[in-house]
Structure formats: C-alpha cells, structure tokens
Amino acid sequence: MFSKRTEWKLTPNELSLRLEAIERQGKPVLNLIESNPTRCGLRYPxxxxxxxxxxxxxxxxxxxxxxxxxxxxxxxxxxxxxxxxxxxxxxxxxxxxxxxxxxxxxxxxxxxxxxxxxxxxxxxxxxxxxxxxxxxxxxxxxxxxxxxxxxxxxxxxxxxxxxxxxxxxxxxxxxxxxxxxxxxxxxxxxxxxxxxxxxxxxxxxxxxxxxxxxxxxxxxxxxxxxxxxxxxxxxxxxxxxxxxxxxxxxxxxxxxxxxxxxxxxxxxxxxxxxxxxxxxxxxxxxRPVIQRRILRHLKNNKDFIAKRLTKGNICQCLHAEGGWYAVLRLPKTRSEEQWILEFLEADRVLVHPGYFFDFEQEAHIVLSLLVHPRTFKEGFNRILKRILAAAS
Ligand SMILES: Cc1ncc(COP(=O)(O)O)c(C=O)c1O
Structure with missing residues (x-):
C-alpha cells in the first residue's frame, strides 16, 4: 500500500529508548543538543x-x-x-x-x-x-x-x-x-x-x-x-x-x-x-539584537570549553569558524555509543554521537552552543569529569 520511499526503519534507537526511560522516571536530563532557539532561554524582542x-x-x-x-x-x-x-x-x-x-x-x-x-x-x-x-x-x-x-x-x-x-x-x-x-x-x-x-x-x-x-x-x-x-x-x-x-x-x-x-x-x-x-x-x-543574543550564547559556551580544555588534554574541541555547534574528539577508550550512553545514564547529560552526522572516525560528540550557558557549563563539567576520570 505504501511507497518504497517511505519504507523506513521505525524502531527508535538505543539513545532515544534510554532517554525515554529516564524521563519516565522523572529524572531531569541536561540537554546539550538543544538547537531550538526558542527553548534556549534567549530573550527575544x-x-x-x-x-x-x-x-x-x-x-x-x-x-x-x-x-x-x-x-x-x-x-x-x-x-x-x-x-x-x-x-x-x-x-x-x-x-x-x-x-x-x-x-x-x-x-x-x-x-x-x-x-x-x-x-x-x-x-x-x-x-x-x-x-x-x-x-x-x-x-x-x-x-x-x-x-x-x-x-x-x-x-x-x-x-x-x-x-x-x-x-x-x-x-x-x-x-x-x-x-x-x-x-x-x-x-x-x-x-x-x-x-x-x-x-x-x-x-x-x-x-x-x-x-x-x-x-x-x-x-x-x-x-x-x-x-x-x-x-x-x-x-x-x-x-x-x-x-x-x-x-x-x-x-x-x-x-x-x-x-x-x-x-x-x-x-x-x-x-x-x-x-x-x-x-x-x-x-x-x-537582526542585530537577536543575533547579538544568540552570539552571546555561542561565544560564552565556546569560551567555556576552551577554558576547561587545556593543551594536551585527552579531549579536544575541533576548530570551528562559525555555526551553532561544537565537536569534541574523545579518547577511543570507549565507542561513541558507550560514551553517549554513559553520559546520559551516569551524568544525565544528553549529547549527539558523531555517527549521527557520519563522522569518518570514532569517537566524536556534538554539542549545541546555543544552549543556555548555565545549563551548558553544568553539563559540560559533568561529562568532562567522566572523560578525565576514564583517562587516569
Ligand atoms: C544546515 C541546515 N540546513 C537547514 C536546516 C533547516 O532549516 P529550516 O528550519 O529553515 O528548514 C538546518 C536545521 O538545523 C540545518 O542545520
């Protein structure tokens, strides 16, 4: 009855299933992938x-x-x-x-x-x-x-x-x-x-x-x-x-x-x-007013990452010239899937796995820089602690 072009695999992925389970228990999750600007605490005129x-x-x-x-x-x-x-x-x-x-x-x-x-x-x-x-x-x-x-x-x-x-x-x-x-x-x-x-x-x-x-x-x-x-x-x-x-x-x-x-x-x-x-x-x-406020979130979060990641750190933030995202390269001690599920279940922080964007190699995660800086800092600190602990 349906066209071939809509023959999608409709089963939710592991990340969505586990997120749903956590949310059903009423446990708050820090969403570091929020890209909907109307949900990032921006003050609009x-x-x-x-x-x-x-x-x-x-x-x-x-x-x-x-x-x-x-x-x-x-x-x-x-x-x-x-x-x-x-x-x-x-x-x-x-x-x-x-x-x-x-x-x-x-x-x-x-x-x-x-x-x-x-x-x-x-x-x-x-x-x-x-x-x-x-x-x-x-x-x-x-x-x-x-x-x-x-x-x-x-x-x-x-x-x-x-x-x-x-x-x-x-x-x-x-x-x-x-x-x-x-x-x-x-x-x-x-x-x-x-x-x-x-x-x-x-x-x-x-x-x-x-x-x-x-x-x-x-x-x-x-x-x-x-x-x-x-x-x-x-x-x-x-x-x-x-x-x-x-x-x-x-x-x-x-x-x-x-x-x-x-x-x-x-x-x-x-x-x-x-x-x-x-x-x-x-x-x-x-445009100038709204973009200034958006850029403030982006720069604030980007600067925070730079401050927290010292040179030689086992976690690297890849160079970005613009846009709304930060890409982090993590140690390969775990697969991307293991990292993101651990961040979710142990730290209650939601991030995108690199495979979502088809990165050539593991292990990358993607964060939205649009997120309110308060939420971003808290979430970033939690995942960084886990990354550093995994390396020691
Ligand atoms: C690169 C790129 N193009 C287009 C879109 C979608 O834009 P629109 O909301 O205007 O459909 C997105 C949304 O995230 C995007 O990342």
Missing amino acids: KRRILKALASARNISYEPSGTGSVSAREAIVRYYQSRGFSVDPKRIFLTASTSESYSVIFRLLLNHGEHILAPRPSYPLFEFLAQLNDGIIDFYRLGYDNGWHIDLDDFKKSVGAQTRAVVIVNPNNPTGSFLKQKERLEINHICRQQDTAIICDEVFSDFYFSGDENRIGSMVENNAVLTFTLGGISKSLGLPQMKLGWIVVSGPDDMVKTTTERLEIILDTYLSVNTPAQNALPAWLLL
Whole structure:
C-alpha cells in the first residue's frame, strides 16, 4: 500500500529508548543538543516580533509563486547589509530551508539521479533526497587543525548523474566555511560536469572571527547555476515562523529557465503564509539584537570549553569558524555509543554521537552552543569529569 520511499526503519534507537526511560522516571536530563532557539532561554524582542504580525494587510490574500515584493526587497537589503547585491526577481520565498531543498530537487532531478553532499554534515539530506526520488552520494571533509573540503574526493565523487552538489556554508556541525580556493575548484568541476550548486547558508551570520579567504555568501556566484538558501529559522532564531528563501544566480540563460520553472513549482503549493511575508521587513530590522543574543550564547559556551580544555588534554574541541555547534574528539577508550550512553545514564547529560552526522572516525560528540550557558557549563563539567576520570 505504501511507497518504497517511505519504507523506513521505525524502531527508535538505543539513545532515544534510554532517554525515554529516564524521563519516565522523572529524572531531569541536561540537554546539550538543544538547537531550538526558542527553548534556549534567549530573550527575544517579543513585542516588536508580534507587533509586525498585527497588520491589516494580513486580511487579504495575494497569492504569488515568488513571494511578496516587500518581503523579497527586505531580503535584498539583508544581503546589501552584508555587502552582496541581489536582484529581487531572483529571490523565491519558501516555508523553510527543508522545503527549499525539496523544491530544488524536484526541479533538477529525475528518478534515480544523484545529489552530492558533504560528510560529516546535517543528517536530513538523506531523507530529503529519498523523498524526492534522488540518490545521495557524499564528498569528504577532512580535518587538519581546521576543516577543508577534500577536493580530490569531491572531484572523484561528481559523476555524469550528479545533478547538484550541496555546500553547507558554514557546515553543520563542523562550523567550516567555504574558502575562495575551494569555490574556484568547485565551480570548475561543476561547469565541466554540468552540475548545479546548492549552497545552504542558514548559519552564515554566525562566525567567531574574520577570514579573508572565507566565502560569506554564494549569492553572486555566476559561474554555474547556483541556488543559495537562507531563512529566518537560524538568522533570526524564529523557526516557528516558517520562512526561508532561495536566491538563484548563474549564467543569464540558465537563470531565466530556472526562475520560470521554479515559480511554477512554488505556485503549485503556495505554502508561504501571508503574515510571515508581511512581517519579514520589520523582523529583519531586529537582526542585530537577536543575533547579538544568540552570539552571546555561542561565544560564552565556546569560551567555556576552551577554558576547561587545556593543551594536551585527552579531549579536544575541533576548530570551528562559525555555526551553532561544537565537536569534541574523545579518547577511543570507549565507542561513541558507550560514551553517549554513559553520559546520559551516569551524568544525565544528553549529547549527539558523531555517527549521527557520519563522522569518518570514532569517537566524536556534538554539542549545541546555543544552549543556555548555565545549563551548558553544568553539563559540560559533568561529562568532562567522566572523560578525565576514564583517562587516569
Ligand atoms: C544546515 C541546515 N540546513 C537547514 C536546516 C533547516 O532549516 P529550516 O528550519 O529553515 O528548514 C538546518 C536545521 O538545523 C540545518 O542545520
């Protein structure tokens, strides 16, 4: 009765089962993987967020496949403030970045064609590809006191059936940005193979220091057909408002065909709600306030890790340039699964195992830096004590 693409293994994993058991006993767990910004004790400018929703314009419905002009112009100003120039006609609103991916996959892929994505990275790609009848392949990110795209592996992995390559800038969870040299090479490979680029920049406003070699955004990338994805779930910490966007760039003739087709796909669903579109210009003005508060959590937690991990420590925090996550490399004295279950059951601290993001080697764990610093410190101290005890 059901489609093959939904034949998932639905049994919960060991971590979820044990977490449920602990929660059933009413024992509190410190959640160090919380990435829902509305649950991290951030102070939002509530009145101004809600006031923007109380517009009389929300009573009328003006359906549009591209999204409203005023929202798209606000996105143009957002990029301008970051030093990038975008034509509003090349911006398409969606309800979320996940939806943006689906729409682009529908646009580019025939059944059984391929998408190339980074590894380690965001675990939803496999699902998104599968739901759109695509096959996902991976290219390697290497670590050498900093993350980089393994360009040899990238080149080998782009095949005749690859319709799109995904870049996550900065990547989740490694926090690595795309570099100038990498962009040149990727453009070259994609042009040769007639492959589009999808650049996911949902975390691009969050970085810890400057770097001239870093690509801040791909919205002006014209060498090949490029889809740059953004949205307010991360940039404004408002995932519940459901608003994302796609910026199309590339050779003019390609952009023309792409935008015509994209508009028809989006017009078929019209999934972006009117109140959020109308509120977007006012919400984007709140960006400095909201981002300052988010960055305070990120930096506070990141600094705390640095302070607690002295050089030569058996536990290492991998270098991240930005994003919302910290990756810790733990001693291999236990498997990842053993570490995370012990943290949960003995310390009552929930962390992500590296295998969730497909790390090449054991043993890594991933922590959300968005967590309230008080919770983060307590949880981090507990797990660090266990790690150090295991080594002595
Ligand atoms: C890299 C990346 N892209 C996209 C998303 C999803 O964004 P949205 O809430 O806009 O669908 C996430 C969510 O964590 C993410 O980590």
